[in-house]
Amino acid sequence: MASLKEVRNRIQSVSSTQQITKAMKMVAAAKLRRAQDNIVRMRPYAQRLNAILTNLTRNADDDIVSDYGVAREVRKVLVIAITSDRGLAGAFNTNVFKGVNAAIASRYSNLPAANISVMAIGKKAHDYYGRRGQTVGDYTHVFAKLSFETVRAAAEVAMDGFRNGIYDEVVMVYNEFRNVATQIIRTEQLLPLVQEEVPATATPESNVDYLFEPSKEEIVQTLIPQSIKIQLYKAVLESNASEHGARMTAMDKATDNAGELLKALKLTYNRTRQAAITTEILEIVGGAEALAAG
Template identity: 40%
Template structure:
């Protein structure tokens, strides 16, 4: 059985760890609130723009544009948004597993991974994946310029013919306790499904200026918005996962302190009982 000195030392260590995890939980909760506000502000615009672009792509199906070109897939790029730091539970594990499942489904294609966040490159390098350009993920304020740097590289690869299809893997933020790894095709832009078109009807668009110039200016902006939305969602998901993990760690530390305190009390009680027995034994020896 551990001595009382050892148990007190362990209690002090666990209490220090509990203070750290509690502070990290509060910091993550504050950052999560700001990230949630950004998600709520960006999500309606991104979803509406995606809907408009799907309808425009369907209505302008006869228009040729490099970003709308559907080719026989031989080479694939996967943009994976991971966390920038650790201590966020299974967040990184889940998103890397989703990306690896996507790569396994398309194992007949040549693939390149474009990781976003510091945790991505090492994780995919250990799994033998081919890495392309890497990008940093701002953990506080995500700017549109961060998304534009990613989409610029994806458009370059697609336009030069180095890839034929591009996917985006990120974590969609639903709540702090519910995070959904999501796979989304970036390029080429897909028109709406036939069933969806029949339900919603076919809309006719008149383009001014000409459709080629209109889509040429709108498509890059659409990609920027989609990637920006994914970055915002991923940052909120990272903070939510870290807050949940630190809360769990703080609760576990409290339970460990309770168990160690109980062990300390038992050790103290055993020491007192032993001392009393020694005193009584000594008194009996003196009487004898």
Template identity: 45%
Template sequence: MASLKEIRTRISSVKTTRQVTSAMKMVSAAKLKKAQDAILQIRPYADKLHEILSSLGSSLENSEDSVYTQQRKPEKVLLVLVSSNRGLCGAFNSSIAKMAYDLAITKYPKQLQSENLDFLIIGKQGEKFLKLKRMPIAGQANDLLESLTFEQTSEVASRLMADFAEKRYDRIELVYNEFKNAAVQICTVEQFLPVEISEEDQDDNASFDFIYEPSKEEIVQELIPRSLKIQFFRALLDSNAAEQGARMTAMHKATDNATDLIKDLTLTFNKARQAAITNEILEVTNGAEALNG
């Protein structure tokens, strides 16, 4: 059994750890409120943009001006992995990084083998994982997560759109955590380019006869780039909110575990101290009996 001093030192250490995890939990809770408000505010706008885009589905397919809707054989593929710059958020980073890795080796093995598959990394934790797996990394934009604004994300989205338009890549997919609630994050793979309009969306909007002003072509030219930028920004906001929720949950569990450990150590300390006192009493009693004998 450990000595009383060792147990006392460990109790003090665990209490310090509990203070840290409790403080991190409160910080993450405050950040989660802000991040959750941001994603909930942008979702209706993003959904409405998608609805309008779907209503123009038949026009988009035949529009020569819509380079972003061109379906090409995916010979060159870019996967955009969104993780976080910091750890201590449970399985948030490992789950999404593993999904991106599995996606590369199962869905695009030919492109990976022929060196026609690249990763764009947003988040230092995902970058560490892929480097360990020796995956091809074309670039990183980790600074986006430090100050998440639409202006900065639009620049990255514009570069991705230019890469697709100039045929550097035939397909671009986003891999990120979608925020559901503070305890649940959904690992999501979403095609960014080319833009896809499902037949169901077209059928749902087929019954509506819209009058477009200006022309459909002009609307298409303006709408698709805007929709893509919003889609990219929404993915990052989702990931940010999911990260804060995952960290808050992880720190909450860590704090509870520290509390339970302190109780167990305190009980062990009391038992050890009681045993030590009992031994001292026995030694005194035995010594007294020896003197009397």
């Protein structure tokens, strides 16, 4: 049985850890509110922009969308893995790694490892894939000051690589935010552009006849790159909100577990203390009886 001093030290250590996890939960909750507001505002814009682009390019000439819409034989691939800069978020980052590995195994199992590059957005992904020599560029600074400008630089690298034939396909793997306790791994093709099919129950709004000024070609050529950058930015915002939700949940569970451990340690402390007192009483009684007998 552990001594009273050892149990006291463990109680102090667990209490300190519980205070830290409780504070981290509160910080994650505050950051989550801001991140959730950002993604809630971004989703309608990204969806509407994508719908407009789909309408514009559905009947467009091939030469209008050829830069980013032509499907080639897949020989070289860029996978954009979006993780966090820090840990202590449960399985948040591990799930992204599993998603990337699953995507490679299912979609690119016929390609050699040298033909698969990873653009790691977030320090955890950069460290993980950097040790394997697969990373392209350094984007560990994205979440330090998250904005469209910082994400746009990464998107332009991927777009230039695809347009110049360095990559034949670009996919991104990230956590989609549903709620505080639920994040879903998404694997989406960023390039070449995937033309969405119009459902049979589409509303008249989904097939709008636009008036173009200055011209349809110029508008489409401007909207396509913008749409690609917005899609990546949306994925990064989804990941950012998911990270704070996952960390909040993980720290909440850690705080509860620390509370349960404290109860067990205090019970052990009381039992150990009671046993020590009982032993002392028995020793005193035994000594008194020995003196009386003598």
